[in-house]
Amino acid sequence: MSATLAKFFDDVAAGIGLGPTVDRATVEALRGELTTVLDAIGDHLPADAPTLTLTKGRIRAVLACETGALAANEVIPQVTAPMMLGHLVDRVVASYVLTGTVPTDPFEHAVDALRAERDERAISWLDGADTDAVRELRADLADRAARVESSWPLVSSEWWPRLEDPARIPFARRRLILSGRFDVMLGGRATPLPLVIVEIKAGAATAIHQPDLYWYALLGALRDHVAPRVVAVWSAADGITTTAPITADALHSAAMRVVAAAERWIEVLSGREPKITAHPGCRWCALLEVCETGQRWSPDAALDEDWLDDEVDTGDDA
């Protein structure tokens, strides 16, 4: 379902478009089942392997292509301009949600935020970027900031907004961790409003992101013992909000996807030959030059699809 963000907030406050309340007993039962399964799977992680941290990026990657996922796992992802734009947009949105205003100079504001966070990777990328790249980034951010101003309603502090809210759920004696970070979490316990998660995309949101919404719902339910009623993704590129009402079935589905990804990761980390599968992300794969399957799949038309996330997935958070 797609809507404007203002309508989304109005609807949520009025109780429209929400999933049915998933009761606490259901959440606890799911947590219990997942713990049993992931503890057992995690026990098969090789003793000398580091803790396996499953982020949304790693889940998506291994389910798409095991070989590509392993290759990506061995390199620290480079900061790119689209990722940096995602970083900066997140900071402008955070500032807007807390103060109700878009900064006069969004770029300087967001860079000051990165400096206060001591995000050395982002800062060194910015310090090393050439003038044209920075000018383009400034222009893109100004465009997204204008969209924040035109799309976002004032978010009352009664929503108790939490921004960049981390969640890390350990299993198998900390050998396997589910990890993520909610861009915006609102309402829920201690407020009279429904629990809602909003994810921010600097680019366009596509169907490829749909499973991510359920992943966030699962992670929130596991941490807070309460399931969100709805998860939304807001795109700063086009201002469109896509929503996913959360049901018990959606949580179960997300849990099964996590289990499938955990099994695959541990099998390939234990030495099983990784499979090669063609998928829309092949064009971004580090192995594309030597992978016939990936080369065969990549038609030019696919280059227009928005596959890669605009977020930096360092393995700590997603």
Next chain:
Amino acid sequence: MPDSGRGRAWRAEALDRLAPLVAEVEPKRATLGWFEIQRLLGERGGANAASPPFRWSARFARRSIGLPALQELAAATADHRKMTPVEAVTLVVDRLVGAGREGWAERDDASIEDWLCSIGEGGRAAATRDAVTWVTACRTQIRWPPHDVRAARDGSWFATIRKDVLALRARIDLGPAKAPGVIEASLPHPWTSLGLGYLALVRSIDVGVLPDSVTALHLPSGDRTQVVPTDELLGEVLDLCAGAISAWADQQQSG
């Protein structure tokens, strides 16, 4: 577990064991916290790893802004006033900025007031954002209202090992001292229980009384770790402290 004189007994045992380790160290007035003890034992970056000078960041500032903000929220609840985490954090940040010195963010002795005053609106927005998220997580995970939030230096405990030479330092975020709590940004870890035992040991050396229990609240996972300071736990922690203080004393004596 009621104290029944165990705190005094552990105080005597700890001082008998630890004070001789620093008997030959020149007076210098140092304090060691749990972080330094782990580092001296090689648990954090190696025993001899040089630690970079401390610098404030939005992440480090969460607790220093968040605890007074929790106090503001608790006071509002007591007074039947409506206050949200955003409002409480904004109040605290404005107060701190008012007492800071601009341009001091990168100095070794910068206070949080100086840092907040020096990082611009965007930097303060990041600090506010992280503190709001921290405060809201605490607010929804602790029994409300809390009666004893330990902001600033109120939560520090010091246990003198040898006057003018060495004290052990610990800090709690929530009272009472009989059942203190700490708020952790990390997941439960095998060292978590030892860290909570360390709090109990420092308390017993300081005042001769053991807490009944010590609890850590792990914000990222919503888990809790609670320990009762048993003799076994305190013995293990004392062994660790002795090992770390020996290493520290050796470092001091070798210059």
